[in-house]
Amino acid sequence: MVKTPNFDRVATEGVLFNHAFVSSPSCTPSRNAFITGKYFWGLGSGANLWSTLPEKHQSFIHLLADDGYVTGRTVAKTWGPGNLDNWMAHHGAHPSGKAYKTFDQFLDSTDAKQKPFFFWLGTADPHRPYEKGTGAKSGMDISKVHLFEHYPKSDVVRSDVADYYFEVQRWDRLVGSAIAQLEKHGLLENTIIIITGDHGMPFPRGKGNLYDSGVRVPFAIRWGREVKSGRIVEDYISFADIAPTLLETAAVKIPNDMNGKSFAAVLKSEKSGFVDPENRSDIVFGRERHTIAQDKPSRSGYPSRGYRNSDFLYIRNYQPELWPAGTDKRDSNRKLTPFSDCDGGPTKNFIVTNKDKNDELLRTFQLAFAKRPAEELYDLKKDPGQVNNIANDKAYAKVLKTMKDKLQRRLTVLNDPRAKNPDYDGFYQYPYFGE
Template identity: 45%
Template sequence: MSVSLPASRANTTSRRCSRRTFLGFSAASIGTASARLAAREDSNEPPNILLCISDDQSWLNTSAMGDPTVRTPAFDRVAEEGVLFTNAYCDAPTCGPSRSAILTGQPIWRLEEAGNIHSTLPSKFPTYTELLERAGYRIGHTSKGWGPGRLEPGGRTRNPAGDKFESFEAFHVDQPAGRPFCFWLGSSDPHRPYELGSGAESGKDPSAALVPPHLPNNGVVRNDILDYCLEIERFDSRVGTALALLEQSGQLRNTIVVVTSDHGMPFPRAKATLYDYGTRVPLAVRWPKAVTGGRTVNDFVSLSDLAPTFLEAAGQPEPAAVTARSLLAVVTSGKSGRVDTSRDAAYIAMERHDGCRRDGKGYPCRAIRTATHLYIRNFEPARWPSGSPDPKDCARNIPYGEVAPSPTKTFMMENRDDPSVDRLAELAFGTRPAHELFDLQEDPGQLRNIAADAGAADTLHELDDRLMAHLAATKDPRALGEPAMWDHYPYYGRKVNSDWSVAPKP
């Protein structure tokens, strides 16, 4: 065995990484003979895994999905030669929690402190990366891995995405033949800030920008979107470089390449909300050795499904705590459209995003997204969903601290009295009721909450029952009536505002 484990960690994972389940390769077995063996494609050879994950990109903003202002040839190639998922959702629309769900295969309500941003990922929650490493994989990451947050309070000494490298190329240059790898190709694109006007200066046409229906359709917003699109292209070019490298080394055929994002775009009523522009993400999966390409699949999938997918593809059992579902049967089915009819909904959650409410309070909410409806349950509707309007409560003294500072946000705040802006600003910054229900056939932009409509009562009750049953079955303290600690966990982000603090645990 190439890796020896401290007893405490070995105990928590012995069920799934015994010698019996070891893949059969290790540092000791990697020699000239095994390298020659690996050079011939062995049908039992475990796949390499390359997860390419951008930072804050909504599902529509790829050329494969029809956005005319962005060019994403790498994403498009993975989609065309693999499977394009049109109904993929993050587990939480906030960086750290979403990444914790991806790594563990569990929703954030099962991950204690990791349900908050600028927190930690306790080491008792096993990650697919570490499980694969113990099975013999070489793991690494570049740029943004798990985070933001602090690892030490969770009992970790390195990023759970793997050792850090300058680039995928820097990792790959030392990759031994005959040993599989698992790499996390992270990025801080298209996270804010942007270079103002860079999108238009690159030649993009502001009039072609895809303006979501919940944002004002004007030059400020259009140019902000083009700046965002330019950063998506920078991420995509890095994916393209990795694909080319694997093609040159002859490894592309048996590498599972996934391209996605941790959650949606950093604009008002998008990131850090449970509406589609915050939660619906690009997702394409390519693995020619086992996956027939040229397919579009509409099943509802969550990014936490990736962890059990990778483990199953590598022939590894998943930890008992994993509640997400492997996508391997779907991606290897050869089918398009709705493949697994039981995948008819996605569940999404948020607790504390940024530090912008007194006493460290978050905005706890959960949602179920089906093909026809989005239903949101807000557990603390008296709180401000986008952060307090009082600058003294917010980092950098900018009101509504859960909405990233941007030209779009500034415009909407400064023009709130304008009749063309006021309703959209209220949707972005105002309070929200305990129940929100949107009919996606009538209202795909999710602008009109019909939860109080008499005609929607049956649908609301049905979706509320389904959401709460799912949360209870997966042991969400919010659904079980148990103490929810997210308001009280430490916050390790930068506290620019000295007035801001977290109330201690009761």
């Protein structure tokens, strides 16, 4: 339904990764994990949306610049959102490099045609708000729009997803223009191109959630003759792994405090499927405070962690008394609409407004907005949509314990403060600079 010829080209001429996951399904911590090569929970205030990044954390883009790379970014969304004043005062520059209006301007006004370069082509697409009806007006048949299992089968929802597709396609055209510039200047074959997103779509049970609809992202890499084309790789990779991978391919020393692991060997392999199953057959991720949307006076978020492999998804919700998408009251810290930790839009409105009309709509509402138990477990072979929680099913008691233990071991190795203290409240003390 959605047409992404430039993403498809990169995937076909390079490597498509089927199991790429963000460290956290929220803009700021997701991008912080990308630039630092560290899991979000080790970044202090950088673990929260609309906060800061402590000065002690370095950007791998600066390390490339120190090694002679020309670096730049678009004016549109790259790092953030949040406040970088102290970080930039300490480091002397934006973590993503100098801003340029377009990739063309970067190439034409720097030495990037002669020297190695890094450029972050960012965009607000497909972030909300959308112009309602753009998908249908562009010629999309909304009856053919794919819906996650946790959405009601409604034309209102399908049209909203089509509007999302419209912005995805606009982003894909921007990528195409950048690829055309690389070809024009003879740079394409020696440039590593990565296309991905920083979290799931801004819809209920998507962005801000630890299901695949929130943490699993499209991910394709093209690197000319250096990488065998046409490969589909199943190895699990995290956003925290990108920085050490790019530093390794650039022959720049990887800092000891980066706990992401390079997947350069997987990238350069000629194999498809699982290339390194011993080390890359599972993944961990989590979230802390997205927005301040709980009942007053709480400034907490919705702390949770997830552990996933090809068979099961396990989620630990540390404070199940809280609301996963924000309080149901209007008088939250944000003083906006109920469930304000979920982006507003026609899909959210439809689910909330129609929840009492039938059992199907009530179930979609509960999946998106209702309080959740302390533990969730999903059998991905039987339930790929991750909507049937089997954590209390005695038949899965052994699996539940195994997944819980594996999550705890990984979090301990990766120095997550919640591994030692599940009630840790340090993340709530950091500033929130959002509206």
